[in-house]
Amino acid sequence: MQIDTPQVLLKNRHLGRPATIDEYRAGGGYEALAATVGKRTPAEVLQLVLEADLRGRGGAGFPAGKKWQGIPADYVGPRYVVVNTDEMEPGTFKDRILVNVDPHLVIEGIILCAYAVKASEGVCFIRPSYESDAVLLEEQSRVAREHGLLGKNILGTDFSFDIHVHRSAGRYICGEASAQIKAISGLRPNPRKGGPRTSVKGLWDCPTIVNNLETLANLPGIVRNGPEWFKSLARSATGSGTKLFSVSGRVARPGCYELPIGTPLREIIYTHAGGMPPGRVLKAVIPGGASTPFMPDKYLDLEMDFEPMKRAGQRFGTASIMVFDQNTCLVGATLNLMEFFTRESCGWCTPCREGLPYVRHLLRLIEGGQGREEHIAMIKDAAKAMRSAYCAFAPGAAEPLLSLFEYFEAEVREHLRQKRCPFGNPPPAARGKACGTRPPDFGPTPCPEDQCPI
Amino acid sequence: MPLPDDLVAQIQHRIDTAGHPREAAVDVMYALQRHYGYLCDEAMHYASRVLGMTTLELESLATFYDYLYRRPVGRYVIHVCDSVVCWMFHQDSIFDYLCRTLGVPPGGTTEDGLFTVLPAACIGNCHNAPTMLVNGRFYDRLTPERIDAALAELRQSTEEPVRCK
Numbered sequence: 001m002q003i004d005t006p007q008v009l010l011k012n013r014h015l016g017r018p019a020t021i022d023e024y025r026a027g028g029g030y031e032a033l034a035a036t037v038g039k040r041t042p043a044e045v046l047q048l049v050l051e052a053d054l055r056g057r058g059g060a061g062f063p064a065g066k067k068w069q070g071i072p073a074d075y076v077g078p079r080y081v082v083v084n085t086d087e088m089e090p091g092t093f094k095d096r097i098l099v100n101v102d103p104h105l106v107i108e109g110i111i112l113c114a115y116a117v118k119a120s121e122g123v124c125f126i127r128p129s130y131e132s133d134a135v136l137l138e139e140q141s142r143v144a145r146e147h148g149l150l151g152k153n154i155l156g157t158d159f160s161f162d163i164h165v166h167r168s169a170g171r172y173i174c175g176e177a178s179a180q181i182k183a184i185s186g187l188r189p190n191p192r193k194g195g196p197r198t199s200v201k202g203l204w205d206c207p208t209i210v211n212n213l214e215t216l217a218n219l220p221g222i223v224r225n226g227p228e229w230f231k232s233l234a235r236s237a238t239g240s241g242t243k244l245f246s247v248s249g250r251v252a253r254p255g256c257y258e259l260p261i262g263t264p265l266r267e268i269i270y271t272h273a274g275g276m277p278p279g280r281v282l283k284a285v286i287p288g289g290a291s292t293p294f295m296p297d298k299y300l301d302l303e304m305d306f307e308p309m310k311r312a313g314q315r316f317g318t319a320s321i322m323v324f325d326q327n328t329c330l331v332g333a334t335l336n337l338m339e340f341f342t343r344e345s346c347g348w349c350t351p352c353r354e355g356l357p358y359v360r361h362l363l364r365l366i367e368g369g370q371g372r373e374e375h376i377a378m379i380k381d382a383a384k385a386m387r388s389a390y391c392a393f394a395p396g397a398a399e400p401l402l403s404l405f406e407y408f409e410a411e412v413r414e415h416l417r418q419k420r421c422p423f424g425n426p427p428p429a430a431r432g433k434a435c436g437t438r439p440p441d442f443g444p445t446p447c448p449e450d451q452c453p454i
Numbered sequence: 455m456p457l458p459d460d461l462v463a464q465i466q467h468r469i470d471t472a473g474h475p476r477e478a479a480v481d482v483m484y485a486l487q488r489h490y491g492y493l494c495d496e497a498m499h500y501a502s503r504v505l506g507m508t509t510l511e512l513e514s515l516a517t518f519y520d521y522l523y524r525r526p527v528g529r530y531v532i533h534v535c536d537s538v539v540c541w542m543f544h545q546d547s548i549f550d551y552l553c554r555t556l557g558v559p560p561g562g563t564t565e566d567g568l569f570t571v572l573p574a575a576c577i578g579n580c581h582n583a584p585t586m587l588v589n590g591r592f593y594d595r596l597t598p599e600r601i602d603a604a605l606a607e608l609r610q611s612t613e614e615p616v617r618c619k
């Protein structure tokens with residue numbers, strides 16, 4: 001398909017192979033770095049990013065420049081940049097695509113961030129199923145080093161910075177910044193509650209900037225072309241830049257699309273992702289990864305941008321769009337999400353550790369035809385209690401759950417009325433999960449469901 | 455059995471090049487897992503000694519992470535994605551088909567020691583759903599036929615399996 005929107009992050013997309021350093025340079029790659037090291041001050045780079053209003057692409061949408069400003073100005077000692085490539089949220093695969101399209105864009109972005117925050121070391125945190133990305137980033141970092149773009153005295157200046165890859169052994173909670181820092185430090189990766197922010201006290205107790213990989217890949221463009229250019233890329237009044245939308249589920253052409261921030265959901269799904277497959281009708285969309293709510297089709301004309309989504313009570317998240325059709329049972333889909341969240345919970349705090357197996361159990365009853373009216377209120381209460389958990393994990397899990405009842409309660413009630421799944425799904429088996437029939441030796445903390453009193 | 459010299463050297467090199475030895479904990483466990491096939495007690499004790507961490511600290515990692523195994527696994531570990539996108543395509547059938555074909559329960563290993571089937575959180579290949587990951591390699595748009603073909607190919611393979619590094 002012809003894509004006529006500006007391609008900034010994916011402009012070097014070649015079928016089945018990453019762009020080489022020469023290809024990257026031919027399109028202006030590393031010009032931003034050359035125009036920065038030794039020529040601009042770190043404060044000037046920070047100012048550009050603040051003016052460009054670059055917001056984090058990892059889900060929370062926090063302005064990147066503001067995060068960088070969190071480093072105490074008078075701090076003397078090592079500073080780190082941690083590049084979050086954990087990306088284990090269901091529906092999200094944009095960072096994998098980005099690394100495999102243009103590794104040097106990513107590397108240049110990391111170096112520019114390091115320059116702005118005066119970091120000497122960068123850690124790319126990569127999940128195990130992205131092993132090929134880890135290898136690619138290592139190889140291309142070596143190439144960058146050979147070209148004098150990374151390592152000691154970058155481009156002959158006194159700025160030195162290097163990148164290494166940290167391989168994770170795979171748990172979703174490692175995507176949370178403080179948990180990621182613990183994971184790199186060889187500690188059990190539970191999120192840290194309260195206390196100083198990671199920009200003050202992070203890796204090895206030093207100031208650490210944890211940014212999503214896509215966020216940093218925007219830096220070369222911002223530095224080279226300026227904040228106004230970056231803002232002009234967006235289609236919405238409050239947005240800036242483009243965004244990688246990973247589209248999956250029931251669409252004709254699932255994939256990763258780079259489009260201006262603010263592109264309406266309808267256009268993303270029906271124009272770029274090819275619309276619904278024949279015979280399918282759109283029922284619901286999860287707009288930004290598994291921790292965002294199910295949206296009914298009445299929201300399809302919403303601009304995909306942080307602010308308009310927020311105003312409509314929705315969440316932009318990672319902009320990883322999952323499309324559900326009329327034949328998919330949303331109780332079953334929510335149950336699947338709760339299975340995921342239950343298994344991936346770090347188990348540290350009660351609302352999450354206890355709340356998730358509880359709602360999962362009730363959803364299993366409803367999907368299996370044994371649901372009762374009072375279960376609806378019980379689930380809603382539990383979901384609300386999950387909002388007061390230790391980190392954003394359990395509140396994130398509550399989003400699709402609560403939206404199921406907000407927009408699709410009729411479908412839940414149909415399960416109660418028919419005493420079975422109206423879509424014909426078999427009663428859910430507790431297969432392959434952390435509890436039930438699965439041997440407890442694998443995966444996360446065994447769940448004591450066998451003795452569950454519910 | 456003492457560990458081969460090159461493995462000892464490789465592990466030591468990883469620890470020496472890490473700013474802090476603890477940062478190498480997962481890498482060291484991966485290296486030992488590749489050698490032993492899983493993290494046996496001997497591996498855990500060795501890792502604890504070279505990393506200067508207690509076995510309890512390492513245990514809290516080995517039992518927490520999905521890609522570290524404290525029990526023997528097959529030559530090929532099949533991580534079947536069961537996140538919501540893959541679910542909406544395979545519902546129960548792909549996972550169950552795999553377990554049925556191999557004659558193992560979820561989490562089980564085939565008698566010939568070749569395959570272990572594990573459910574996995576999203577593996578980041580949602581646009582090619584339903585998918586699975588076998589020793590780090592993606593298998594896309596699964597159907598029973600494609601699963602049969604993949605298993606046959608793996609059975610024939612004489613290649614050293616690429617475990618997650």
Ligand code: SF4
Pocket residue numbers: 173190191344345346347348349350352353389390391392393394395
């Ligand atoms: S909310 Fe869940 S994942 Fe977060 S700290 Fe609590 S138990 Fe852990």
